[in-house]
Amino acid sequence: MLHPLLKVTKIGFIGAGNMTQALIKGMVESQRILPSKIYVSNRTPGKLIKLKENFAVNTCEHNEEVVDTCDVVILATKPQDLPASISEISGKFRPEQIIVSLAAGINMSALEKLIPAGRLIRLMPNTPSLIGRGVLGVLMQNADESASDLIHDMISSLGVVFDVTNEDQFDALMVSCSSGTGFVFEMMMYWQDWIQERGFTPEESRQMTVETFLGASMLAAQATGIEIEELQQRVTSKKGVTAAGLQSMRELEIERALRISFEKASMRSQEISRQNQI
Ligand SMILES: NC(=O)c1ccc[n+]([C@@H]2O[C@H](COP(=O)([O-])OP(=O)(O)OC[C@H]3O[C@@H](n4cnc5c(N)ncnc54)[C@H](OP(=O)(O)O)[C@@H]3O)[C@@H](O)[C@H]2O)c1
The missing domain is CATH 1.10.3730.10 (ProC C-terminal domain-like)
Incomplete structure (x- = not known):
């Protein structure tokens, strides 16, 4: 049975690039997540217009809107853009929020410094997630069982999901x-x-x-x-x-x-x- 909160959970993406597009496509096409529950922001508007046209998701002018609105926030900029994308809004994250970083090369302790509140998760998808044949690695820090179940249900339509226990394993999977x-x-x-x-x-x-x-x-x-x-x-x-x-x-x-x-x-x-x- 899917997590009871999945249908009502608001999922936000900061950054609307290749990986966000792949994840949104997989989530929406699996019909597990309603497009109306997805919110996306991006540095420039072009990709947002396309995403709205293709998947009818909500688009946000500012990253802050995504953080304010969503229960799960997926950080999907390039790693080098991540600190800048959240520096002005890092105080807006809430303790109960689930924050998922896709950034290769930004480990948990660095994420903790950037984001003082929230349940942190590192997620490493690969591009076959686009067709539901991905391999996805999940590393949790201070996330509880409920957050873990929710994230698993959210992404399991994208491929096979492996929980990894440390950063070395996470790197090996990547x-x-x-x-x-x-x-x-x-x-x-x-x-x-x-x-x-x-x-x-x-x-x-x-x-x-x-x-x-x-x-x-x-x-x-x-x-x-x-x-x-x-x-x-x-x-x-x-x-x-x-x-x-x-x-x-x-x-x-x-x-x-x-x-x-x-x-x-x-x-x-x-x-x-x-x-x-x-
Ligand atoms: N692609 C993969 O196969 C893959 C696999 C595993 C993990 N990942 C991880 O996924 C993340 C995203 O990768 P990607 O390939 O999707 O990158 P990408 O296609 O370059 O997309 C990054 C997006 O972030 C946006 N952005 C940059 N600064 C921003 C800011 N301050 N506020 C809001 N949006 C901002 C960019 O906007 P503009 O349109 O203005 O440039 C761009 O659309 C990375 O951390 C990467 O390590 C990717």
Whole structure:
């Protein structure tokens, strides 16, 4: 059963960029949240006009209006814009309010300094949330069970939600699932190029690539209880074609390359955190 307060909860967004648009689309299309319960502000009006046209949400001229009106306030500016977006209104937050930060690289202690009152939550969505296939990480600070249940119900239509217990885990989820979406696209680009170079049209190559990634993922998703390694062994006959390709991938140390890339992304996240220390 959904949280009894979900239908009446007013949800506000400060910042109307890509992630806000993805979250609003997911929330409204799942019909769990009424557009009339959503309030959005933005630095400039362009995106607000579009959001109102597309989803019939309420738009606010000032960030303060969102904070004054809403029970849940989602901070959705770029991390470097977050302090400025709330500096003049930080005293307006209320203790019972749930404040959800999407900002990568602004940790809980920095958020606490920026926002003296309220139940703080860090949320890390990824872009497949747009189609309900997101991976979302939630880190709670001083939020109670009721706030946790409400947030879970609010976002569960966007994908699978994981509660994480510390900032390190939060960063790992961000790198592997949020940045990870970009890493997967990088590999898909190489896949598509290789196919295309062999005479297929761009459309055919794209479709073959997408369906291969989708098919493998869906097979893994449906084969619960079976390790991915086992699924790989099932498509690999000894000394066969797949085995030759896999052997080369291992000789080329693809795993090492990927791990280094993950670590580099993680280091960048820590660097942004240091720059955002408040
Ligand atoms: N995109 C992703 O895949 C993704 C994934 C996970 C987490 N996130 C997090 O989500 C947050 C938003 O990212 P995004 O990709 O949606 O960024 P974005 O598209 O650049 O949107 C940010 C929005 O914030 C607005 N803004 C800036 N300063 C403001 C202020 N003072 N008051 C009100 N609005 C202000 C901007 O307004 P203008 O229109 O005037 O520029 C812009 O529309 C970031 O913290 C990011 O780390 C994003």
